[in-house]
Amino acid sequence: MSKVTLTVNGRTVTREIEGRTLLVQLLREGLGLTGTHVGCDTSQCGACLVHVNGQAVKSCSIFAAELEGAEVRTIEGMANRDGSLSVIQQAFQDCHGLQCGFCTPGMVMSAAALLQDNPRPTEAEVRHHLEGNLCRCTGYHNIVKAIMAASGQDVAMAAE
Amino acid sequence: MYNFDFARPDTLQDAQAALRADDAQALGGGQTLIPTLKQRLAAPAILVSLTAIPELKGICLADDGRLCIGGATTHATVAREAAAHYPALAQLAGNIGDPAVRNRGTIGGSLANNDPSACYPAAVLASGATVITDRQEVAADDYFQGMFATALGEGEIITEVRFPVPQAANYQKFVQPASRFALVGVFVARFAHGVRVAVTGASEGGVFRWHKAEAALGDDFRAEALGDLAVEADGMIGDLHGTPEYRAHLVRVLTGRAVTAAA
């Protein structure tokens, strides 16, 4: 066992970890932050996506021991200070960009990372960016729409 | 996952020392290794992370015009910072895995693994790059030695990769629809002294050069110059995503497309 100290959603925490402890285990089991989900074992579904030092990473594929001094942000840290939904979260609700909600935290974190780098992405860029986030419910239509809406754009659609 | 000790040295020297332990295993970005460990398909005694060693990271243009990329540089960094110097390489790096994978995965990790379907080996081989380790400098033509086999010895660390920058280059990746690895990927690079074509994803022997295409394109760098050249299906990977014949066919198609896109 060793110790790791990191900042999670602005709060500094120190926890005992094993070499094999993954960030997602530290979040879910160590810190009770169960908004980050595990949907696969091969690093493909993206349900566990969080930000480490401002970058999107899959928390199932990074060891906690790598994170000494790191800043981690999870879905629990995404709402506005007053507790209201952030622009991206609100866009997901407005556009019905979620159904069962299981992939949703990863989708929101992924969308936030995209918009940080590319504030006005095209529809194709949004779809390409979501390559590492699987959703089985929405068929992605409304997720794409929500991310476009959060960037202040409307999806160009013949039928709408 | 089986348990192991975890070391995170911040100098190359400390990393070398740590890797001398029995059953030590270097950890790059871990995007292949960690899923493997989770399945209990490997049991190292100690994992030596290479992510905290500043000297292994970064991109620069050397005086001889070669692009130097530190072994622990992530795909995302290459995609961003190589764009101005070597756009085809940056574009390749920007399409490995997905954005979160690119923020962790490293060029050194990819080359050390030499997965027969990985993208980087195609760029390294087609560019005629040099793989520099803590022990040796290896030309790409000597580095890749069959699927998952390389010139690396036990505990050897890739510190840097030096890419000659071609006059024109392009990478065409046809994705395997599930894993999004390359079902076939072709990297074409045109230099003053000739053309190099490297193919990944297709062969059971891992990345390889298509010499006949290189010769044809050396004389005439147009897709048409490939004429009816084709690679043989024998020795190509056959799996549920594509037969050997299909992969052989894709090699031809993607080479043509890469040439057209590069020209």
Place this chain on the structure above:
Amino acid sequence: MELAASRLIAADRAAVWAALNDPAVLQAAIPGCSELTGTPEEGFEAVVTQKIGPVKATFRGAVTLSEVVEGESYRIAGEGKGGAAGFAKGGARVRLSDAEGGTQLDYEVEASVGGKLAQLGSRLIDGVARRLADQFFDNLQAQLAPDVAAAEAEAVEVAEAVDEAEAGKETKGWFARLRS
């Protein structure tokens, strides 16, 4: 995966046959084999470690010889359990015949895996099996006629260079090149 090939070994048939039944030779020939005990009649117990990319698995199991026609042919089959990784099975039907310059060894190999190895690594099974089969017969050849094997390998390399320049054989893996 099924694969058939043949090679010429610069040793007489009796010597080749003896080697094919010699535990020490078999252990040295089976790639990654760290232990092989037992007899041709009773069968062998073997421990084999394989590292394929990030995967490293140790298989424990039996190697058996069957359908034995003394001095001529047999079937060698192995089956190993690799714990959490799953299991691997492989076999080869081996036939010897006299040939100019030594003994011709014809073999047909089949191999399969189960458990996680099959679930996660299906794309690699064929390639790995071919490589291991080739390594096995390479090793065997090297032990029986070391000088000749080395010379042959060199000859193949030369031929290959010619091939690559002219005939476009470069798409074959190295194992395939060694075959014909």
Place this chain on the structure above:
Amino acid sequence: MARDFGIGASSKRREDVRFLTGKGRYTDDFNRPGQTHVAFLRSQVAHGRILSINTAAAEAMPGVLQVFTAADFADAGGLPCGWQVTDRFGNVMQEPKHPVLADGKVRHVGEPIVAVVAETLDQARDAAEAIEVEIEELPAVMDMRAALAEDAPKVHDDLTSNLCFDWGFVEENKAKVGEAFARAHHVTTLDLINNRLVPNPMEPRVALAEYDAAGDSYTLYTTSQNPHVIRLLMGAFVLNIPEHRLRVVAPDVGGGFGAKIYHYAEEAFCTRAAQMVGRPVKWTSTRAEAFMSDAHGRDHVTRIELALDENGKFLALRTDTLANMGAYLSTFAPAVPTWLHGTLMAGNYTTPLIYVNVKAIFTNTVPVDAYRGAGRPEATYQLERVIDKAAREMGIDPIELRRRNFIQPEQFPYQTPVAVVYDTGNYQATMDRVVEMTDYHNFEARRAESAARGKLRGFGIAHYIEACGIAPSNLVGQLGARAGLYESATVRVNATGSITVFTGSHSHGQGHETTFAQVVADMIGIPESQIEIAHGDTANTPMGMGTYGSRSIAVGGSAMVKATNKIIAKAKKIAAHLLEASEGDIELKDGKFSVAGTDRSVDWSGVTLAAYVPHNYPLEDLEPGLEETAFYDPSNFTYPSGAYACEVEVDPDTGKVEILSFAAADDFGNVINPMIVEGQVHGGLAQGIGQALLEVAVYDDEGQLLTGSYMDYAMPRADDLPMYQVDHSCQTPCTHNPLGVKGCGEAGAIGSPPAVVNAVIDALQRGGHDHVTHLDMPLTPSRVWAAMQR
């Protein structure tokens, strides 16, 4: 008509707030004090005899509490099958026992053999690896046709063969169908495979059980679409726990698509083990385990034949299907290829004679059961493919051929030759709508534009009907169902007027908490925010059958309407008393009770308060309180239908298919929340397109699952799919439920696969590859390219 609340409004989903902030409560988010963990040792071989199991080393390992084998479940029942099919000779199906842990034999890769309960999951896994199981491998039964051979190895030694049943429908029509074929002008024959799929809800299954020794009672938290069904099946048939001692909770569930209907071994195991170990026991499936233990879907091999007259009128239809059951009968498995499939073979058409034969077969694979659509996608796919093929063979436009055979609006209610009676529909209208949406008449210009770029463009159409709103209990009882398929609701009005509705339906992404509240708000005329929808806990909801078969709003919603009507009736009595008027004069509008023709009124909360503070109350005639329960059993299925159109481009160099557009014109009857309905269609389309282009579960000849992870099982991603055009403006309300609703959950997955395949075949044929008359799904680049090479 668009409204901003109540029925017809696109109310935003209230459940979204918790999901978007990480506050959802999924089963794996629950942890109980003293919790232990289980690891299952699963079979690595498809078929074998268990010779010995040695657990001694495992038992001695650190943290291990107990190691379980089949012997520990000797007194337990098998996992029950909820449907018994009778074959065409009048015999009941062969029904093997499905043990919790493999007993004597293993029958598929992934079948649990031994379970280790330990303090931590890693300890449990370490110990599971130390267990030695000696298995004599037997030949795996994989190919369905070979499985029927006389000398085929048997999956179950105690059954007479691998044939579960040989079902004929309608058996009496068989001869007449044959005669119709004999005199037909044209017969089109098509052999096809409906590819095996893995449902893959993003949340893997989880079971967490605890035992309360003081009360001799159990609580199971599980990822289920129907907690009451699990309580009934597991309590009564497997573990012998009376219902009042067993509470099953299915909290937020991360998608189901059928895979979470069934009762699984792991749930029963954890429940029993919690009692034996004396501590809570938790199991969380890995994705790898999910691939080899969640019930798979589809997997039919079919020959379909269509007989037509010279005008293209359908004379008769005949199909022969081999349906894979896997190694055991999952909960609903026998119903899928029979009653959910054969009864749909009329489609939207007036085909007078139909005969369906289905042979259900045991193989050494994971059990196969209902997956989104269940039986109806299989029926629709074969029918819409054979019609397309017939159209090409006869030189009739595929849309025109369908139009010539549609059941006409004036023919409803329409009795089909395959037992069911369609209540309403207008197939011409949805077809017209989709033709308009896709600008079909300008397709040729678009095709030419594609051709100029070297691409092959194709247009595909499909029409579908489904029978959902499952199901009339008396009918399904005759067909072999061992349960009723009603639904329940309790409407509990609180003193200040807020309402909690306890529904037996279960939401795992469908948005019940929003939609159901809209209905009640609409009926009473109070804000939706006053209404809370509770579901998923057998401790507080009335016995319900759960959510599948697009039944929630049609059956569960109807139960809620019934209960709400009882509330309103009672509230009117209270209001009449308060207003000193006769009950018949009381009107409820916008949350206010008034006396007709007067200005005297009392608002909703005034009445509800009186019900619980009955100071001024007709106590002699009426009980205090305001809570009502209703059960609703539908009198018929509902029959949504629609026309789907797909436009594709095929790259002739690589065989890659790109979906350029996809349009769906559905008739769902009345729609409660259009936004949610459209979302349901989108999701179904993605799964249907996924089946058509990407997804397939592949076993090798020895029964190893080669697509055991997302590295090989191709899940549709955002960049595989287009923006969809969906429309539900064609509405023929259901005539037999109070809301006039039909259900929308499965439609997308039913109608889309044939539309995609028809489009690709169209592209290939127009592109000069006339010899390609059919390709089996998924239409991978490799497969499409190979077809073009012939």
